[in-house]
Amino acid sequence: MKQVGRVLSDAPTIVVLLCLVCPGIAFGQTKHPLRVCSDPENMPFSNQKLEGFENRIASLIAKELGTTVSYIWWGQRRGFIRNTMNATLQEGRCDVVIGVPQGYDLVSTTPPYYRSTYVFVYPKGKGLTLKSLDDPVLKKLKIGVHLLGDDYTNPPPVHELSKRGVVDNVVGFSTFYSDENPPSTIIDAVASGTINLAIVWGPIAGYYAARQRVPLELVPVPSAQGDLPFAFNISIGIKKGDEALKARVETVRRQRSAEITAILKEYGVPLMDEGRTRAK
Amino acid sequence: MPNKNQSATRYSAVSEINTDNVKNLKVAWSFSTGVLRGHEGEPLVVSNTMYVHTPFPNIVYALDLTKEGAPVKWKYVPKQDSAVIPIACCDTVNRGVTYANGKIFFNQLDTNTVALDAETGKELWKVKQGDYKQGQTVTSAPMVIKDKVISGISGGEFGVRGFVTANDINTGKQIWRMYSTGPEAEVGFPGSVETWKGEEWKRGGGTTWGWYSYDPELDLFYYGTGNPGSWNPDQRPGDNKYSMTIFARNPDTGKAAWAYQKTPHDAWDYDGINENVLVDVNVNGQMRKVLVNFDRNGFSYMLDRKTGELLQANPFVHVNWAKGVDLKTGKPIEDPEKRTSATKNTKDICPSAMGGKNQQPVSYSPRTGFFYVPTNNLCMDYEGVEVKYQAGQPYVGAIVVSKPGPGGNRGEFIAWDPSAGKKVWGIKEPLSAWGGALATAGDVVFYGTMEGWLKAVHAKTGDVLWKFKTPSGIIGNPMTYVGPDGKQYIAVLSGVGGWSGIGVAADMSLEDPTAGLGAIGAFKDLANFSNQGGVLTVFSLP
Numbered sequence: 047m048k049q050v051g052r053v054l055s056d057a058p059t060i061v062v063l064l065c066l067v068c069p070g071i072a073f074g075q076t077k078h079p080l081r082v083c084s085d086p087e088n089m090p091f092s093n094q095k096l097e098g099f100e101n102r103i104a105s106l107i108a109k110e111l112g113t114t115v116s117y118i119w120w121g122q123r124r125g126f127i128r129n130t131m132n133a134t135l136q137e138g139r140c141d142v143v144i145g146v147p148q149g150y151d152l153v154s155t156t157p158p159y160y161r162s163t164y165v166f167v168y169p170k171g172k173g174l175t176l177k178s179l180d181d182p183v184l185k186k187l188k189i190g191v192h193l194l195g196d197d198y199t200n201p202p203p204v205h206e207l208s209k210r211g212v213v214d215n216v217v218g219f220s221t222f223y224s225d226e227n228p229p230s231t232i233i234d235a236v237a238s239g240t241i242n243l244a245i246v247w248g249p250i251a252g253y254y255a256a257r258q259r260v261p262l263e264l265v266p267v268p269s270a271q272g273d274l275p276f277a278f279n280i281s282i283g284i285k286k287g288d289e290a291l292k293a294r295v296e297t298v299r300r301q302r303s304a305e306i307t308a309i310l311k312e313y314g315v316p317l318m319d320e321g322r323t324r325a326k
Numbered sequence: 327m328p329n330k331n332q333s334a335t336r337y338s339a340v341s342e343i344n345t346d347n348v349k350n351l352k353v354a355w356s357f358s359t360g361v362l363r364g365h366e367g368e369p370l371v372v373s374n375t376m377y378v379h380t381p382f383p384n385i386v387y388a389l390d391l392t393k394e395g396a397p398v399k400w401k402y403v404p405k406q407d408s409a410v411i412p413i414a415c416c417d418t419v420n421r422g423v424t425y426a427n428g429k430i431f432f433n434q435l436d437t438n439t440v441a442l443d444a445e446t447g448k449e450l451w452k453v454k455q456g457d458y459k460q461g462q463t464v465t466s467a468p469m470v471i472k473d474k475v476i477s478g479i480s481g482g483e484f485g486v487r488g489f490v491t492a493n494d495i496n497t498g499k500q501i502w503r504m505y506s507t508g509p510e511a512e513v514g515f516p517g518s519v520e521t522w523k524g525e526e527w528k529r530g531g532g533t534t535w536g537w538y539s540y541d542p543e544l545d546l547f548y549y550g551t552g553n554p555g556s557w558n559p560d561q562r563p564g565d566n567k568y569s570m571t572i573f574a575r576n577p578d579t580g581k582a583a584w585a586y587q588k589t590p591h592d593a594w595d596y597d598g599i600n601e602n603v604l605v606d607v608n609v610n611g612q613m614r615k616v617l618v619n620f621d622r623n624g625f626s627y628m629l630d631r632k633t634g635e636l637l638q639a640n641p642f643v644h645v646n647w648a649k650g651v652d653l654k655t656g657k658p659i660e661d662p663e664k665r666t667s668a669t670k671n672t673k674d675i676c677p678s679a680m681g682g683k684n685q686q687p688v689s690y691s692p693r694t695g696f697f698y699v700p701t702n703n704l705c706m707d708y709e710g711v712e713v714k715y716q717a718g719q720p721y722v723g724a725i726v727v728s729k730p731g732p733g734g735n736r737g738e739f740i741a742w743d744p745s746a747g748k749k750v751w752g753i754k755e756p757l758s759a760w761g762g763a764l765a766t767a768g769d770v771v772f773y774g775t776m777e778g779w780l781k782a783v784h785a786k787t788g789d790v791l792w793k794f795k796t797p798s799g800i801i802g803n804p805m806t807y808v809g810p811d812g813k814q815y816i817a818v819l820s821g822v823g824g825w826s827g828i829g830v831a832a833d834m835s836l837e838d839p840t841a842g843l844g845a846i847g848a849f850k851d852l853a854n855f856s857n858q859g860g861v862l863t864v865f866s867l868p
Binding site for chain 2: 085086088091092120121122123124125126129145146147149150192193194195196197198199200201202204205208209213214215216218220221222223224227247249250274278280
């Protein structure tokens with residue numbers, strides 16, 4: 047067992063060395079398209095009509111690299127990386143995933159290009175103000191959250207709500223999107239009053255809150271001592287072992303960071319400074 | 327039907343191949359299914375035709391056994407959207423077809439139940455049971471009882487509320503549907519709603535992807551329900567009925583006669599869908615009509631199949647999450663140290679989430695009175711939380727690492743004496759025994775291994791009498807039939823995959839031990855033994 051593990055972990059190094067001596071096939075020089083794995087129906091991140099901010103960022107990166115984007119569409123479910131970046135068949139593979147948490151270890155991640163947070167979403171000016179998960183009013187409100195899996199796989203604020211005994215009044219929203227259940231459902235429910243508030247990942251909240259007729263308040267959920275983090279750095283994910291591509295993408299990210307940030311702002315993504323807990 | 331009979335004993339009364347001559351067994355012919363992913367289940371032989379199914383895209387072949395080399399009589403290729411593949415949790419498996427009244431019935435991954443003309447392969451009807459866009463899939467084989475075909479549903483990980491459905495075998499019309507969780511009118515049994523907080527039973531899980539069995543005398547059919555859905559255990563206080571439950575239902579009305587929950591308030595993913603085998607055995611000097619279930623949680627349960635009374639619950643593998651089961655209350659006596667939590671690391675829980683036994687069905691020989699049980703010897707660690715990513719958002723999940731149990735072997739094929747409630751003999755396997763068992767009147771028991779060996783063992787002693795290395799790992803079930811020439815044949819599908827083999831089937835990164843829900847940690851070296859590829863191999867005596 048031990049020996050097998052060692053041989054496997056050496057494999058990426060060997061690949062890199064081989065590619066150093068064969069630069070003719072390295073990425074970009076033969077103008078391969080930038081192969082991006084993306085969810086076909088997951089606004090505001092991406093969709094097949096290329097309306098999401100990740101689609102825009104993918105185009106920006108490809109343009110800077112002097113190539114175009116070719117998409118591999120796959121739902122961002124369990125097995126997303128396994129079935130795309132690490133797919134059995136070469137035709138199914140991609141090189142890049144535009145948004146993953148920094149340090150996500152199924153891929154190699156660039157330094158982050160934004161930091162966002164889970165936020166409270168509730169109607170503005172209706173008497174509700176929330177600053178923390180410890181507010182006793184949370185036990186009395188109907189709270190919407192996204193469902194992401196079963197045992198211990200939930201958005202971090204949901205874990206912390208259950209630690210505080212806020213359980214009975216929490217309502218789950220599916221992330222299986224279709225015409226009957228568009229990604230906006232959870233924010234629509236706040237606007238219509240079906241639920242009193244939602245706790246939602248920033249980019250989703252920001253985009254859909256801006257599209258409601260009712261003004262909505264977005265407040266970052268602060269993480270108390272002993273809580274899980276609620277704010278995350280988001281990076282570009284590159285196929286493990288492709289250091290050459292990673293370096294080129296990272297250069298674009300660094301040089302075009304102002305344009306990338308402008309795209310994120312256009313989509314209403316709540317942005318935070320590194321290490322800060324308040325949204326700008 | 328798969329599992330040979332309605333009692334699901336997987337015992338064949340054919341005895342041409344016996345303990346003396348099995349050593350001469352040779353390949354008679356073989357057939358590639360043309361599909362790479364994991365091949366569970368088994369082929370079916372009905373009047374000189376063999377029906378072979380595949381994982382997604384769920385092709386069905388009819389092979390003509392009257393002709394040399396068994397040529398293809400017809401082939402049915404369903405049209406399914408490939409978007410269904412990411413929804414299947416644990417490889418795109420299918421567990422086979424069933425036959426009744428000149429028709430072949432099977433379930434597609436996209437939840438369609440299909441009836442084909444057994445002679446021509448013509449599609450007679452097709453009924454959609456759920457919506458894969460909402461996380462629902464089907465991997466199990468249906469069962470025909472009288473004029474109804476009974477089907478289940480998969481997708482417990484996504485909060486799918488489990489149900490069973492009866493459709494008319496001639497028209498496909500739905501006769502009834504009963505849920506695992508919810509109000510009495512929808513479950514066909516009282517007592518579910520009060521074991522959930524609020525309306526969480528609506529996402530209650532309790533999916534129904536295992537095997538079914540039926541007692542015509544009592545007119546009851548039996549099946550198990552899976553883990554409770556969606557929320558972590560802290561968020562679904564209560565017993566979460568009727569997840570992790572054995573149901574006995576009337577096939578005409580769907581109403582339940584009784585329900586027994588094996589693992590209340592599950593915190594380990596001991597998905598309780600394993601098959602219930604119906605046998606008559608001596609219990610304390612008295613012959614009883616019982617049901618025997620080897621559960622994922624490591625206990626072998628014996629219940630009176632008329633009343634649901636719990637008669638016995640003994641561990642059949644190394645178990646430490648519970649010290650035993652209280653036969654009066656039916657509840658496990660838990661070790662609180664082994665109950666998982668989002669906030670603490672829980673080490674060395676046995677068995678692992680993959681179970682003391684998974685989907686691979688057991689066999690029972692009335693000649694020896696023993697059960698033959700392919701088991702897993704796996705334990706697991708639940709290590710706090712790590713950042714993951716789904717539907718565009720970072721979230722946290724437990725790191726579940728499966729690892730070999732005591733002794734280091736990952737599986738064992740055992741003979742189990744139900745009267746005594748203990749193991750008689752065992753054959754240690756380096757990998758899990760993930761394929762089903764077949765017992766025959768020749769006192770030979772067959773099973774496959776994940777390396778690809780098909781083994782024939784002596785039913786009484788466990789001595790290995792013969793083995794053959796098939797082209798890929800076996801997670802399917804051996805079966806036997808008498809051919810048109812009057813000879814006995816043994817057939818098995820190889821094609822590694824499923825949950826344990828998902829690292830090979832889906833070519834996952836082997837560097838991540840938590841990938842595939844912890845399956846990679848336990849089966850890192852599988853690729854050294856076996857590669858993908860669906861092949862049917864058929865054996866006979868020369």
